[in-house]
Amino acid sequence: MKFNKPKALCLLIALGLQTNAIASNTSNIENIYFNKNSVTSNHLASIDSDGNIFGDPSVFMEDDEYILTSEEWYKIQLFGKTALSLPVTEHDMRSQFKMTDDLEFDGTYVDLLASYRDIYDIGNKWLAPNGYREQMVDLSSQLSNYSLDVVTDAEGLQVLTQYFIEAALNDDQAQFESLKSAITKKVERLNEQVTSYSDDAKKLDDELTNFILILDKEQSKLKIIEDNNAELLLNDGSAIQANIDRLIVEKDQLNEEYAHWVKVSATTPTYGWIFPLGTIAAISTAAAGTAEALQLKAKLDAKKQEIEDLSKEYDHTSAVYSSWKLATKNITDTKGSIADALNSLSKLKGAWHDISNQLEFVLVDIESITTEQVINGDDMISAAFGTSGAVSKIVKKWQKIGDSADAWNKNAYITEQSAHSFK
Incomplete structure (x- = not known):
């Protein structure tokens, strides 16, 4: 069947129309091609696409799981939220540390505030707009977008390939080269995307590597501050609490004694009717009871003030201790999580590199395709897109990895307040 309307055909190709007429024509072309070349058909089946012409999506999986796991990203985000909850102004620190007005803000507190500001800035690198968290989600979104493009292009290339095969069968060299150029441009566009994604992954990989060095440096600074101010920073307040508990017991004992003498001084006058000794005794006892009660009241007030x-x-000591432990522990824990995240990111970067290599190979192969190869069933394009079954393999594989990326993206942001947040 000779195709005599190249201009109309090019328009159909450009618009990517897949009408029933084209589908019917596609089926006819397949029948002509494979019936005409029974030996070729068998050979084509033997090199039929495994669905990896646009890259093997399994490089984004490990043990049948998406290479980006949520656990380390949750931990890092918790660190970021915790870091942003630390005090970064004198007013905030006085408030959170329950510092009394007479407590000077100098020495340890100045050093501590400087460190907390550094930790805050580190946390902000993750959570700020276009921070590391968003960049990582963008990288995963790129994979999702690429999978959609692959599916769309694979379905469109099935139509192009049928005309490509027809041009070869009809020895229409001009049409054959035109279609080969159109196919090449689609693959080149995908390769440009992949190259850009690979560059983005490398950029973030470099930034996270440097970020770990920043954490190491900050951890060393915190250790120096801790060593120089251990009496304050490592005091969990347990000794103070023990004193408070002891004072509460003493206060309760004083309360009992005080209540007793208040009762004595209040009830003694009832014995005054025994004249004259009863009156004298009552006055004397009342005076003694009142004096004892007053002394106990003074002791009780002093004890209450001491407890207060x-x-x-x-409150101040435990607040300082809690915030310090929170800050230092999160730095330590986060280093491990970032190392895990960096490992996942390196795998993602390597996966894009593998995809790019595959596309480069495909481009070289397309360039060398001849009509004779197509007729003999020896070309990659016919094998990958010449049948609905071959295209279906591509679509299924890339839809699966696209779904995995989408699922990770949807869960990449934690919304619950960190249980460790210091407020």
Whole structure:
């Protein structure tokens, strides 16, 4: 069947129309091609596409799981949220540390505030707009987008390939070269995408590597501050709490004694009717009871004040201790999580590199395809897109990895308040 309307055909190709007429024509071309070349048909089946002409999507999987796992990203985000909850101004620190007005803000507190500001900035690198978290999600979104493009192009190339085969069978060299150029441009566009994605992955890989060095440096600074201020930073307040508990027991004992003498001084006058000794005894006992009650009241008030002062000290001490432990522990834990995340990112970067290599190979192969190869069933394009079954393999494989990337993207942001957040 000679194709005599090249201009109309080019328009159909450009628009990617897949009408029933084209589908019917495609079926006819397949029948003509494979019936005319029974030996070729068998050979073509033997090199039939495994669905990897646009790259093997399994490079984005490990043990049948997406190479980006959520666990380390959750941990890093928790670190970021915790870091952003630390005090970064004197006012914030006084408030969170429950510092009394008479407590000077100098020495340790100045050093501590500087460190917390650094940790805040580090956390912000993850959570800020276009921070590392968003960049990582963008990389995964790129994979999702690429999978959609592969599916669309594979289905479109099935139509192009049928005309490509027809041009070879009819020895229409001009049409054959035109179609080969159109196919090449599609693959080149995909390769440009992949190259860009690979560059983005490398950029973030370099940034995260440097980020780990920043964490190492910050951890060393925190260790120096801790060594120089261990009495404050490593004091969990347990000794103060023990004193408070002891004082509460003493206060309760004083309360009992005080209540007793208040009762004595209040009830003694009822014995005054025994004249004259009863009156004298009553006055004397009442005076003694009142004096004892007053002394106990003074002791009780002093004890309460002591408990109140110690409670304030405990609140301050425990607040400082908790924030310090939170800050230092999160730095340590996050280093491990970032190392895991960096490992996943390196795999993603390597996967894009593999995809790019595959596309480069495909481009070289397309360039060398001749009509004779197509007629003999020896070309990659016919094998990959010449049948619906071959195209279906490509579509299924890339839809699967696209779904995995989408699932990760949807769960890449944590919304719950960190249980470790210091507020």
